[in-house]
Amino acid sequence: MIGLFRTPRPELRAIPGVTGPAQTDLPVLLPAAQLIGRKARQDRTNGFRLELKAWHGLFLFLLFLFFTGVAAAQVDNTLDKGVLATLWRWIPLIVGQGFVLNLIISFTAMALGTAAGVMLGLGQISLLPQVRGSSWFTTQLFRNSPWLVLLFCVMLLLPFEITIGDVIIRIPDWTKATIGFSLPIMANISELVRGAVQSIPSGQWEAAESLAFTRRQTLWQIILPQCVKRMIPPWMNWYAILTMATPICSIMGVQESVNLTQQALVSEDSRPELLAPFYLFLLVIFFCYCYPIARWTVSLERKFVVKL
Amino acid sequence: MTWTPDQPIVSIQNVRKSFGQLVVLHDVSLDVAKGEVICVIGPSGSGKSTLLRCINALIPIDQGSITVEGQEVHDPKLDKLELRKKVGMVFQQYNLFPHKTALQNVMMAPITVLKQDKAEVEQRAYQLLKKVRLEGKEPSYPGELSGGQQQRVAIARSLAMNPDIMLFDEVTAALDPETVKEVLVTIRELAEEGMTCMLVTHEMGFAREVADHIYFTDKGLIVEHGPPATFFNEAKDPRTKEFLSQIL
Numbered sequence: 001m002i003g004l005f006r007t008p009r010p011e012l013r014a015i016p017g018v019t020g021p022a023q024t025d026l027p028v029l030l031p032a033a034q035l036i037g038r039k040a041r042q043d044r045t046n047g048f049r050l051e052l053k054a055w056h057g058l059f060l061f062l063l064f065l066f067f068t069g070v071a072a073a074q075v076d077n078t079l080d081k082g083v084l085a086t087l088w089r090w091i092p093l094i095v096g097q098g099f100v101l102n103l104i105i106s107f108t109a110m111a112l113g114t115a116a117g118v119m120l121g122l123g124q125i126s127l128l129p130q131v132r133g134s135s136w137f138t139t140q141l142f143r144n145s146p147w148l149v150l151l152f153c154v155m156l157l158l159p160f161e162i163t164i165g166d167v168i169i170r171i172p173d174w175t176k177a178t179i180g181f182s183l184p185i186m187a188n189i190s191e192l193v194r195g196a197v198q199s200i201p202s203g204q205w206e207a208a209e210s211l212a213f214t215r216r217q218t219l220w221q222i223i224l225p226q227c228v229k230r231m232i233p234p235w236m237n238w239y240a241i242l243t244m245a246t247p248i249c250s251i252m253g254v255q256e257s258v259n260l261t262q263q264a265l266v267s268e269d270s271r272p273e274l275l276a277p278f279y280l281f282l283l284v285i286f287f288c289y290c291y292p293i294a295r296w297t298v299s300l301e302r303k304f305v306v307k308l
Numbered sequence: 309m310t311w312t313p314d315q316p317i318v319s320i321q322n323v324r325k326s327f328g329q330l331v332v333l334h335d336v337s338l339d340v341a342k343g344e345v346i347c348v349i350g351p352s353g354s355g356k357s358t359l360l361r362c363i364n365a366l367i368p369i370d371q372g373s374i375t376v377e378g379q380e381v382h383d384p385k386l387d388k389l390e391l392r393k394k395v396g397m398v399f400q401q402y403n404l405f406p407h408k409t410a411l412q413n414v415m416m417a418p419i420t421v422l423k424q425d426k427a428e429v430e431q432r433a434y435q436l437l438k439k440v441r442l443e444g445k446e447p448s449y450p451g452e453l454s455g456g457q458q459q460r461v462a463i464a465r466s467l468a469m470n471p472d473i474m475l476f477d478e479v480t481a482a483l484d485p486e487t488v489k490e491v492l493v494t495i496r497e498l499a500e501e502g503m504t505c506m507l508v509t510h511e512m513g514f515a516r517e518v519a520d521h522i523y524f525t526d527k528g529l530i531v532e533h534g535p536p537a538t539f540f541n542e543a544k545d546p547r548t549k550e551f552l553s554q555i556l
Binding site: 204207208209211212213214217221222226229 | 364366388389390392395396401403404405406407416417420462465469
């Protein structure tokens with residue numbers, strides 16, 4: 001056995017490209033390697049992917065039932081003191097006002113962030129070094145800051161009202177929170193745009209150039225339309241991440257679902273057995289909203305990858 | 309200095325080009341007359357594709373001069389877009405726009421760049437696709453076409469700009485042997501119509517058949533050139549002989 005390892009049979013010794021140097025430099029595997037490399041680059045620029053699975057939801061729901069049962073066993077089950085009955089009383093407030101505000105914040109922040117992010121992303125591929133540099137810096141700054149810190153900054157830096165002449169415009173907290181959330185979204189969308197533009201094969205630029213397209217025409221008519229398709233799945237992924245992050249602003253007193261849940265618990269005399277069912281209920285709601293988005297993202301990704 | 313058709317349409321004089329340390333073109337000179345078909349052949353990495361890309365200013369040169377219809381290509385004041393309207397180019401990897409149909413691929417440049425009337429362009433695009441034998445493929449997307457069909461769409465796309473010169477950069481290198489023929493037939497027809505063509509190719513048989521003049525490059529130099537009959541039968545330079553013996 002030992003002898004076999006020390007002196008491998010001659011025919012086993014040399015496998016060009018595996019045991020020894022390749023005997024040919026024919027670019028046989030180049031297209032495949034380029035494809036894999038491009039995918040890896042995309043994954044890096046798109047950040048992490050939300051991996052929601054159906055059993056996560058089922059697990060949450062079972063937990064919710066379990067704790068509701070435990071809580072129900074602990075208290076005297078008169079009708080209006082029951083756990084489910086209590087929860088039922090608060091649902092219109094928590095969902096109808098709170099969760100709806102979460103959604104409004106997520107929509108608005110996503111719209112603002114996308115608009116600003118696309119501009120910033122185009123700035124990152126500008127030919128002017130100043131524009132490119134400052135766009136890159138802005139992107140990195142907001143991409144690598146904790147969301148909570150950004151939120152605090154916006155909350156504290158923006159005034160609570162603006163006076164223009166005689167008109168006083170109040171800026172509600174949730175608006176400030178929306179702006180705060182749109183900043184990291186902007187930075188990540190910017191990175192997404194840059195990555196997508198760079199993932200388009202250089203042959204497309206060359207072909208457009210040789211047909212006398214200007215850079216602007218090339219970008220808007222040839223490059224960006226191809227980018228949109230590639231950007232939709234990661235863009236949806238960022239939306240789901242944003243939605244799940246919106247409860248952070250409850251810390252600033254924005255009356256969204258988590259904040260209202262806390263208030264509801266306080267007005268129910270902070271009964272400890274209500275804690276778990278209420279918060280688990282919130283988790284289930286968020287899951288019900290985000291899970292379809294995550295599934296849709298994955299299926300779109302699969303569909304588009306085939307066409308790459 | 310106005311250009312007249314009896315002068316070379318493309319004139320390359322002592323061109324030198326390097327990428328960093330790597331010198332790709334040492335000292336290349338050649339002239340192309342109007343209506344002439346020339347083929348540039350040579351081993352990989354001998355600077356053939358770079359030479360073509362210099363002609364329509366996709367790549368700047370370091371030294372020397374290239375004129376197209378009397379216009380210096382590497383004059384910083386030159387309007388590159390005007391030059392590229394005169395010089396069509398077809399690539400090895402087709403580089404069709406995948407989000408547009410075959411017809412739209414052909415129509416895009418005349419509408420966007422030349423600002424021509426859409427209805428007129430559409431009519432011409434149909435004719436051009438018919439000319440490259442792709443009748444009925446107008447609504448297909450590039451992904452639905454074979455390599456040879458895509459390459460012919462690319463040729464039609466270039467022709468839609470009404471260029472005076474066509475550059476072909478190893479247009480059959482990515483095709484399988486059966487589809488090579490349909491692309492070569494299209495190019496030969498173009499040549500017969502009097503289009504000035506510059507081809508970089510590995511198709512020796514084709515070069516012998518259509519070219520008026522053949523240039524052999526090696527390591528950034530034109531080693532030998534001549535009309536096909538002389539070039540293939542009476543090659544003098546040892547490098548040419550070796551290359552031909554490997555290929556033929």
